[in-house]
Each structure stands twice: as C-alpha cells, then as structure tokens.
Amino acid sequence: MDQRTEIGALGEFGLIEHLTKNIEFKNASTVLGVGDDGAVIDHFGRQTVLSTDLLIEGIHFDLSYTPLKHLGYKSVIVNLSDIYAMNATPTQILLNIGFSNRFSLEALDEFYAGVNAACEAYHVDLIGGDTSTSQKGFIISITAVGEVIPDSFVKRSGAHVNDLICVSGELGSAFLGLTLLEREKKIFEETGAQPDLEGQALIVGRLLKPEARKDIIEYFAESEIVPTSMIDISDGLSSDILHICKESNVGCILYEDKFPFNEEAKAFAYKLEIDPTACALSGGEDYELLFTVSQADYEKIKINPSISVIGYITEASEGKHLITRAGNKHQLIAQGWNHIKS
Amino acid sequence: MDQRTEIGALGEFGLIEHLTKNIEFKNASTVLGVGDDGAVIDHFGRQTVLSTDLLIEGIHFDLSYTPLKHLGYKSVIVNLSDIYAMNATPTQILLNIGFSNRFSLEALDEFYAGVNAACEAYHVDLIGGDTSTSQKGFIISITAVGEVIPDSFVKRSGAHVNDLICVSGELGSAFLGLTLLEREKKIFEETGAQPDLEGQALIVGRLLKPEARKDIIEYFAESEIVPTSMIDISDGLSSDILHICKESNVGCILYEDKFPFNEEAKAFAYKLEIDPTACALSGGEDYELLFTVSQADYEKIKINPSISVIGYITEASEGKHLITRAGNKHQLIAQGWNHIKS
Secondary structure (H helix, E strand, O other), X not given: OOOOOOHHXXXXXXXXXXXXXXXXXXXXXXXXXXXXXXXXXXXXOOEEXXXXXXXXXXXXXXXXXXXXXXXXXXXXXXHHHHHHOOOOEEEEEEEEEEEOOXXXXXXXXXXXXXXXXXXXXXXXXXXXXXEEEOOOOEEEEEEEEEEEOOOOXXXXXXXXXXXXXXXEOOOOHHHHHHHHHHHHHHHHHHXXXXXXXXXXXXXXXXXXXXXXXXXHHXXXXXXXXXXXXXXXXXXXXXXXXXXXXXXXXXXXXXXXXXXXXXXXXXXXXXXXXXXHHHHHHHOOOOOOEEEEEOHHHHHHHHOOOOEEEEEEEEOHHHOEEEEOXXXXXXXXXXXXXXXXOO | OOOOOOHHHOHHHHHHHHHHOOOOOOOOXXXXXXXXXXXXXXXXXXXXXXXXEEEEEOOOEOOOOOOHHHHHHHHHHHHHHHHHOOOOEEEEEEEEEEEOOOOOHHHHHHHHHHHHHHHHHHOOEEEEEEEEEOOOOEEEEEEEEEEEOOOOOOOOOOOOOOOEEEXXXXXXXXXXXXXXXXXXXXXXXXXXXXXXXXXXXXXXXXXXXXXXXXXXXXXXHHHOOOOOEEEEOOOOHHHHHHHHHHHHOEEEEEEHHHOOOOHHHHHHHHHOOOOHHHHHHHXXXXXXXXXXXXXXXXXXXXXXXXXXXEEEEEEHHHOEEEEOOOOOEEEOOOOOOOOOOO
C-alpha cells in the first residue's frame, strides 16, 4: 500500500459511506441494508438463525502474519460456519469494527475487500454495522443471519445412542498452519530471517483463509439427510464432540484410525514432531462440521467423499472415549482452544 | 463488591453458563437461545429488523463514573432505541463482551444485572453472544433484533415537504449530565474532592440510565400514525435532522422556541453558562425519537404531551435552518457527537 489516508479525513459517516458504497443485494430477503437505524429482512415464512462473534487483535489474530484482507474474509467465514452448523443458509451479516489510529483508510479497504469477497463467495449481504475508533488494536464483531425451513434447524442436543459421528473435510491443518506461522514469527523476531513457508501453502491457507462447509449443508438438503446433532469445529474435535455429548446427554467412541487428515499436513506434523491426532483433537479453527446421523443414513453419508464417519454415540454412562490405532482406550478431555484460560 | 472471583476459574463455557443461567424467554418468537452455534427466531410473517453497535471503554464510556450495572442497562437501551426508530418492536438481543483481567466475575455479574434489567423492562430475550478476553478495557457489541408488520418500518428517507418535524421527550439533558460528571471527575483528579451531584439526579440519570421510547411507538400503533421518516437522537438534534434531510432530499426549518427542555436541566445549563439550545443541537445521547409526520396527523400528535412539534420540512433548495428566539435564521451544521473526528 503506497498511499496512507487518515480515516479522520472522512469522518464517521463518510467512512461508512466509503466502505459500503458498492454493496448490491444478493438476497430477496434483504429489504433494507446499511444507512438507517436498523436493517430489515423478511425470511418469508422461514425461521431466522443468528450467530455473533467478537474477534480482538492479540487475542484471536496476529496482524504480524495475517494480511487484513484474509482477516476480513476469515471473520465472515467463522460466523457463516456457525449458521451452517445449525443446518441453515446464511443470508446477511452485520459488521462492527473498532480500530486505533494505527490503521489507515487503505488498511480498512483491504479488510473490507476480504469481507466483500466472502460475502460474494457465500451469497451473503452486508446489511449493517458500526465503525468506531478503539484505544488499542483492531476489534471485529460480526453477527450472521441465516434462514432455515421451520423447525429443520439442527441443535447440539439431538444425538441418540448408536448414531454415527461424522466430520467433514480434514482435521488439524489449521493448527499446523498456526504452529508454522508462530515458529517463523519467533525466528524472524530473534534473527530477522524471512519466513520459510516453502511448500506449506495448504496449512497456512487453512489457517488464514478457511472456508465454511456450504457444500455439506447443500448435500444434506439434496440427500434428505437431517443430522440429529451438529456443531462446527472451532475449538478442536475433542472439545466440540464433548459439547454434543453434554447437550445430548450421551457418550461416544471415536476411532483414531478414522480421522481424516491431509497427507501434506500430516507429513509436516511429523517433521515438527507433533502428533497429527493431537492437532485434530485440540487444534481448533478447522471450521469443519461435526455431526451425528441415524444409522439409517449411512449409505447416503458414505458416498460423499468429503464426509468421514469417525465413531458412534453411546449411552452417557459409557463415557467419552478415543480408541487409538494401537487399540488403547483413552478418555476424551476438553483441551481445545480456549480464549479464557485459568 | 466484597468478593473477587477470577474469571479464569470458570473457563469460557462455565462463564457463559454462569452469566446466562437464569434466562427465561419472554417472546414466542424466540425458538432457540444461548448455548448452540446460533439462535433461532420465528417472526411468523413479520419482518425482522436488526441493529448493532460497538461500545468501547475510553471511547464510548468512562468506568470511573459509570457503574457497570448502568453500563449494561444503557448498552441494551441504545440498541433498542435504534429498533424503535424503525417503528419496530425489539424482541431479542445478542451480546458480545470482551474484558481484560482487570474485571472480576462479580464485575461481569453487575454488568449482566443491568443487561437483564433492560431485557426485563423492554420484554426482550437475550439469545446469544460471545465472551472473550481483551488486551485492554471493556468492549461491548450488541445486536438487537425486532419485528415489524411487513413494510410498516419507517426509514430516514421518507420525509416530504410540509411534513411536521416532531421530537419525543426533552433534549440536551444527557449532555448536561456528561458535562457535570466530567467536571466532577476533573475536580476529583485535581483535588481529591468527592463529586457534588446534589440535586442533579435527573441529568445524571439521563446520561447513565437512559430509556428508549417504547411508549411513542406504541402510541403510533394505537393512533394509527405512520411517521414519514424517523431516527433516534444519538448524535444531537442537528446532526440527526441533517441525516433525515439528506436521506429524504429535503430541507427544514426548526424553531428554537419549540425545543422541549427539562426545567431542572435548563437551570443547570444556565448555572454552567452553557446554552441549552446548544446542548439540544449538539449534545447527543438523548435517545429521543426525531420523526416527521404528515400535517394530517397534527391533531393526533398534539394531544400527546411527550411529543413536541419543533419545525417543518421544506424543499431541499431552501436549505436547513434554525429560527432563534430572537427571530434570527442560522444554518444548521452537523456538530454532533462523532467518534471519528479529524
């Protein structure tokens, strides 16, 4: 970025106008967008699903290795992922940002370019929000809105004994990307050496530019599958399956040898002497969908190459366990990524 | 507060459970609340109105004179006010908070007590949100959800020539409250003298515990009034009437002698040698409703003692003016409260 325009030159309303001037609505449900006291949507007899997240610089992201455009994209994705995890289709977002005077108008434009790219890719309308200065750092709060056929949303609490536990995509790659970037950052700080990300585009991409599993929700609709429970994997498989078990009052068995890994990511994990299974269980930020289906749906599930069956639901009294490749049985514990640590 | 419990002792999920354990839904439209990836609402054929705000310590509020319970209450109110300003009825909120380790569990409980009191008073359900640590200070992001009979929402852009300009309640009191508290804070910092707020409960209350004008929206419905345009006064009358003029492509005349003031607040303004009219025009944070109605509605408007007619809409070419008590004509300029100043 060659130019630096101070945001104060535009004022608050000028800034909002600048950032939102090219918005074109993609959804018939978007009745009124940015520019009034509120936005208006009409889901025409559908139910409305809402999810919101707060992302704070230094806590949730590190701008020393996160380009602002990627940050904008990812901020939208993590919220859309929550809407998909309800078996719903995202339709709109509201975006609040706070930023210190360290950020120029060009920097905000980069961030919004990422936000707009995600809205474009997922057919979502940006319909409102607030901009403010902050005392320190960059603060993002997004609320995502989606729609669902009445009462076909999927909660965490519906898993039944003998249901199959399924997961989309591959696990642990985002955590490996984070590990790599944190390592390179440390080397840079200590020695000034430029990052060596050679051949690691996949894992870095999984961390910096994740995607939400729109395709899985569409497959459910096409195949007439209604999962009995669902959650998106933001805190790691272990933590997230425990949420399903707790809310559904059931136990589970997971099989390590069924965990889906990307071969490239796995090779990198071994190079770093990290167990790929540990990355899957505790890594987080994969934004894959973890869900349970009735055994009757097995035939429909197994033909989708993006879905892996990794275990099954048991009685609560049987506990929550992982069966390792060696056949050992370990209790699952929440060791997921937690912003509020004791 | 005698006790101090570190938030880390509960963990993120324990904290959310603790803060939201007593929620009982007040609205039939609330299908699913806190505890899943998303919340679900069903407005049963009504349109959904959404508004969101970001409030940052040191920018939007000063905890040295703002009790956390009041802050919780006010954070909800400012968002509900936006929903009312769309002629809609608020039904749910989502609440994100970020806080540094300076804040104890007891402090968050105080904040939530205020949030819950506002939800109770306005019959609104808290249905979701996110909690996070922050690097510095207290950060609040609220999204308010409301419902409206299809296409009966009121925008800023519908004012017509000759429409009456109306305002609810009294203007400028919140700004006087802010001026008083800032003055007492400065005296305390310089001399250690305890604040002298004697007899100033009204203006301090207007700043720290504002209310949203639910009653006005209800009066519109009862009286079959549909304003032609509406906005809530958050940035000051001057700035907010200019929004209506800009969006509606009209001009306006306001009459200073029609501005509604509280007598107690006015007396305090004179004591401080501040012009009450300046407080009304530029003070902000009154959270009163500013709206325009067709002249045909005048009889219905004038019998409501909470509504004052303060001017009328003109052709855009006639400009935006204030007629003072002395009969002088001044151009209205946006000098409202602006978080992003150049």
